[in-house]
Every structure is written in structure tokens, then in C-alpha cells.
Amino acid sequence: MSLLLLLQTKGRMTAQALADELEVSVRTIYRDVESLHAAGVPLYGDAGPSGGYQLLDGYRTRLTGLTEQEAESLFLAGLPGAAADLGLGEAVSAAQLKLMAALPSSMRDRASRMAERFHLDAPAWYYDAEPAPFLELVADAVWSSRLLEVTYRRWQAPEEVTRVLRPLGLVLKAGRWYLVALGSTRISTYRVSQIQAARVLDETFARPEGFDLAAHWAASLEDFQARQFTGEAVIRLSRRGFESFASHVLPAVARAAEESAVDDGGWVRVTIPIESIGHATGMVLRMGGEVEVLAPDELRSRVTEVVRQLASIYLP
Structure with a gap:
């Protein structure tokens, strides 16, 4: 069966190539081929440098x-x-x-x-399924390499744009579908649920030579993470806060804290990347009294301001 599946997926293969792949001797391959012939499997071989064993055309469907x-x-x-x-x-x-x-x-x-x-549940916790009514249509355009006209809602003005895309692939990330497509000048990523209207055009297109969807996606994620952090902060964490810090932040921030940790009078001083002052303020406040901001001054002032507002609400 392994020999048949190899020939079905890879086409013509020499006895030596089959033996190497299956980790058996060439003599074993010859014996198995004879057994398959005796069983009526339409398997034939050609001699010569370009020869090898091959299944008769059309046997692929009958096999499975x-x-x-x-x-x-x-x-x-x-x-x-x-x-x-x-x-x-x-x-x-x-x-x-x-x-x-x-x-x-x-x-x-x-x-x-x-x-x-065993059950695989890919979406993250607290994930709400988002409707993507045009997913099948987008998938059809990806499969057939046909141009796709979409009306897309984005986060910046103008909020709705209409574009003609060359759809290169679909990616499922944390339960959400993303379309990787070539626009007029560059390859971009579009969240499928944000597509408001879509139409597959009759015109086909040629995929960029050598394009690798998985490699492109990995590079895009790396680039996104590099652009995600715009500054640094120096903070002090209690021992308890340092132990639980990783559960409050992104993995990249947790790694930076581990690598920069220095003892500071029973506390731990770390230097971490931050996305923005506003985002870092929320992160610090979630940890309550287990953290103190040392720098930058803008972040320390923002946290102080929010704490004063909270005190005016909750303290008499």
C-alpha cells in the first residue's frame, strides 16, 4: 500500500528511489511489484535512465x-x-x-x-464567531486565480474602499479568516469579515513567481510585531508581580522582561517594549500595586492621573 501511495502521489519512480523512500532493499521492491502484478494492479515499468515504475493512467481514482x-x-x-x-x-x-x-x-x-x-478547537478563548458571508466566493477566486473586486471596510479614512485584487491565498488565524492579495502595487492582508461586497471577475491573473503563502504570512507576522512596539518602559515588579507578569502581556514583552530582569531591593526591575502610552497605562493598572513605573515620565504621569481619578470616585 505504501508503494502504491508513493507512485500515486509522486508519479514515476525508480526501484532505487522507492527503496530509499520505504527504507527497504531494491530486491524487496522487485518482489512487491511482482505481487502487485499478480493482484491485478496496473503497474508497469520502463527501463533506461529516465525509466521507472508507474501506475496506469486513471488508476488513481479507483485506488481510493x-x-x-x-x-x-x-x-x-x-x-x-x-x-x-x-x-x-x-x-x-x-x-x-x-x-x-x-x-x-x-x-x-x-x-x-x-x-x-481528541478534538481541535482552533479559536482563542472568548472568541466570538464573526460572520464572513463572502468567504466561499473569495475562496473560489483564490482557487481559480481570478480577479476579485471587493468593497472593504478599514479602520482609517476613507473607511470604505473599492479595490480590484489578485487573491493569492486564505489564512485562518485564531478563528478568523484573512485574505492575502496583490493590489495595484503590493501584497496586503485583508480581514474577510470586513469585506462588505465582493464580485469575482472573469479575468484571470498569473501568480507571482515563487510566491510562498506560508513564508509570506510568517514574514508579515514578524514585520507586524516589529512595528507594533513604538517605545520602551522601565518598571519595577514585586516578586509576585514578576511571576504573574507573563499572563498579562504579549509573549514578546514577557521575553523582554525575563531577559532584562535585575534585582532591585526585593523587587525586579525590567525594561519592556510598549505599543503606546495609552496601551501601557492599561497594562500597568491591571497589575495594581504589584508594579511601579520608573520611565518614561509620560507613562508615569498618565498612570498617576488615572489613579487620582479613581481615588476621587472611590475614596470619600
């Missing part, structure tokens, strides 16, 4: 019984919610049934236990 859409949906089998979002929920169910029927009883029992005892 899967339809094209069901085979595509297997890549999302671990994320049933994502598959349903893309309109592939029924295809995933059908594919899983066919695979289950094809497994030996011992493996079928193991697969059943796996489904019963």
Missing part, C-alpha cells in the same frame, strides 16, 4: 474511490469548522467515511478512538 473535491477537503480534515466555512463540510464527512471503510478493522478502531478522544 475519492472524488476530486473530497481529496482536496482532506487537507482540512483536522479543522471541520474551517472546512464548513469553505463549503466543504459534506465533502470532509464523505471522505472520512470512505477512508474509514477502507481501513483494516484494527486501524479503524484506532481511528475511531482518535476521533472520540
Whole structure:
């Protein structure tokens, strides 16, 4: 079965390549090929430098019984919610049934236990599902490499813009769908739930040569995190506050605190990156008396101002 699946996914392969991949001897490959011939599998081999073993064209479908859409949906089998979002929920169910029927009883029992005892819930805590009514249409444009006209709501003026995009890929991050697309000059990211209207155009486009969606997304996240922090703050934390600090901040801030920690008379002095004075003020106030701001002066003054306002409300 492993040999058949290799030939199905990779096409023509030499006996040596098959032996290396399966970690067996070439003699074992010859013996297995003879067994497959005896079983009626349409497998043939060509001699010569460019030769090798290959399945007869058309045998691929008969091997599994899967339809094209069901085979595509297997890549999302671990994320049933994502598959349903893309309109592939029924295809995933059908594919899983066919695979289950094809497994030996011992493996079928193991697969059943796996489904019963492990569940993947990708969205973060306190996540509210956001509607993305144009997701299937956007996915179709991505798949068919067709231009996509969208009306998009953004956070800066003008709030609504209409653009024609070259959709390159969809990314599911923390339960939210994002479209990576090439605009007039650069590749940008669009939150699918913010698309107010969409229309797939007849015109197709050529994807940028060598474009790697996963690599682009990783680089985008790194760039976002680099631009996210605009300054630094020096703070003192009680021992208790230092131990719980990581649960109040982003991982990058927690790492900076760990790396810069210096004992300060029983407290711990750290230097951390901050997004803005306003954001840092909220972070400090959440920790109450377990933290003191040393710098910058603007942040210390802002915290002092808020504390005075609170005191005027709660103290007689």
C-alpha cells in the first residue's frame, strides 16, 4: 500500500528511489511489484535512465474511490469548522467515511478512538464567531486565480474602499479568516469579515513567481510585531508581580522582561517594549500595586492621573 501511495502521489519512480523512500532493499521492491502484478494492479515499468515504475493512467481514482473535491477537503480534515466555512463540510464527512471503510478493522478502531478522544478547537478563548458571508466566493477566486473586486471596510479614512485584487491565498488565524492579495502595487492582508461586497471577475491573473503563502504570512507576522512596539518602559515588579507578569502581556514583552530582569531591593526591575502610552497605562493598572513605573515620565504621569481619578470616585 505504501508503494502504491508513493507512485500515486509522486508519479514515476525508480526501484532505487522507492527503496530509499520505504527504507527497504531494491530486491524487496522487485518482489512487491511482482505481487502487485499478480493482484491485478496496473503497474508497469520502463527501463533506461529516465525509466521507472508507474501506475496506469486513471488508476488513481479507483485506488481510493475519492472524488476530486473530497481529496482536496482532506487537507482540512483536522479543522471541520474551517472546512464548513469553505463549503466543504459534506465533502470532509464523505471522505472520512470512505477512508474509514477502507481501513483494516484494527486501524479503524484506532481511528475511531482518535476521533472520540481528541478534538481541535482552533479559536482563542472568548472568541466570538464573526460572520464572513463572502468567504466561499473569495475562496473560489483564490482557487481559480481570478480577479476579485471587493468593497472593504478599514479602520482609517476613507473607511470604505473599492479595490480590484489578485487573491493569492486564505489564512485562518485564531478563528478568523484573512485574505492575502496583490493590489495595484503590493501584497496586503485583508480581514474577510470586513469585506462588505465582493464580485469575482472573469479575468484571470498569473501568480507571482515563487510566491510562498506560508513564508509570506510568517514574514508579515514578524514585520507586524516589529512595528507594533513604538517605545520602551522601565518598571519595577514585586516578586509576585514578576511571576504573574507573563499572563498579562504579549509573549514578546514577557521575553523582554525575563531577559532584562535585575534585582532591585526585593523587587525586579525590567525594561519592556510598549505599543503606546495609552496601551501601557492599561497594562500597568491591571497589575495594581504589584508594579511601579520608573520611565518614561509620560507613562508615569498618565498612570498617576488615572489613579487620582479613581481615588476621587472611590475614596470619600
